[in-house]
Amino acid sequence: MRELGREMAAGALREARERCAQDREFTLNGRRWHQLAGVVGSEYNTSTGLFAEWLPYEGAKSMLEMGCGCGVAAVTAAAAGCTEVVAVDINPHAVASARLNAERHGVADRVHCVQSDLFTEVDPQATFDLVFWNSPFIDHDVPRAEGDYFADHFFDPGYRLHDRFLSELPKRLTDQGRAFLGFSAAMGELDEVAAMARRHGLELRPFRSESFTVPHEEMGAAEVFRRAADEQGRVAIDLSLMELVR
Numbered sequence: 083m084r085e086l087g088r089e090m091a092a093g094a095l096r097e098a099r100e101r102c103a104q105d106r107e108f109t110l111n112g113r114r115w116h117q118l119a120g121v122v123g124s125e126y127n128t129s130t131g132l133f134a135e136w137l138p139y140e141g142a143k144s145m146l147e148m149g150c151g152c153g154v155a156a157v158t159a160a161a162a163g164c165t166e167v168v169a170v171d172i173n174p175h176a177v178a179s180a181r182l183n184a185e186r187h188g189v190a191d192r193v194h195c196v197q198s199d200l201f202t203e204v205d206p207q208a209t210f211d212l213v214f215w216n217s218p219f220i221d222h223d224v225p226r227a228e229g230d231y232f233a234d235h236f237f238d239p240g241y242r243l244h245d246r247f248l249s250e251l252p253k254r255l256t257d258q259g260r261a262f263l264g265f266s267a268a269m270g271e272l273d274e275v276a277a278m279a280r281r282h283g284l285e286l287r288p289f290r291s292e293s294f295t296v297p298h299e300e301m302g303a304a305e306v307f308r309r310a311a312d313e314q315g316r317v318a319i320d321l322s323l324m325e326l327v328r
């Protein structure tokens with residue numbers, strides 16, 4: 083699994099560096115979105131669209147989207163009635179994209195976009211009814227140039243970010259607050275993150291998932307794709323929204 087995710091993400095990163103090097107727009111979940119140069123989005127948005135559609139926004143007044151990218155879930159939450167949304171990302175181009183998208187969809191008064199390394203720039207007193215992170219769930223790293231944030235989209239070496247996120251999460255939830263992690267068991271190491279969550283008093287439970295299969299040749303020539311294929315030569319990939327329960 084680890085090898086499959088690494089190989090897929092390494093390929094996606096190579097492509098994204100070229101495809102996401104200029105300002106673009108994309109359509110997702112019935113809305114048009116800005117994607118500034120330096121942010122991964124558009125053709126890499128399958129999980130973005132599904133998770134933003136599946137999150138339970140009902141009754142949530144406040145929401146934190148960690149690692150917001152173009153801010154699709156944050157804007158969707160605001161449009162669904164969340165009145166205090168905070169969208170943060172380490173990537174300044176993502177924060178600027180999310181801000182443009184909040185303006186474009188008429189919710190800029192409710193979506194506060196901030197560049198932040200996880201919770202560092204979030205008001206220390208703030209708690210949220212809903213916290214969501216479509217996380218960089220591949221435990222791997224690549225050389226990173228100064229000012230290049232593409233790898234942050236995919237990779238969390240040693241799951242150190244996940245550990246920091248999970249350690250602070252419980253105190254960032256309101257009494258009835260709920261937290262969700264966007265993940266993939268086929269590409270990431272779900273058991274490792276579940277064990278980490280348990281150490282922070284959280285149980286990782288499946289909330290909703292969708293799977294699809296891809297012919298291994300379409301995924302590339304690497305041996306790992308052939309090894310991961312079933313008898314029909316297809317590789318199964320899941321996109322899983324996991325709930326973190328206290």
Ligand SMILES: C[S@@+](CC[C@H](N)C(=O)[O-])C[C@H]1O[C@@H](n2cnc3c(N)ncnc32)[C@H](O)[C@@H]1O
Pocket residue numbers: 127129130148149150151152153170171172173176198199200216217218219231234235236243
């Ligand atoms: C898989 S992408 C998800 C992006 C977007 N939410 C979406 O669904 O398309 C993971 C996001 O986490 C962000 N990220 C990585 N490290 C971070 C950190 N230390 N603090 C905040 N955001 C971070 C990345 O920049 C990226 O936007």
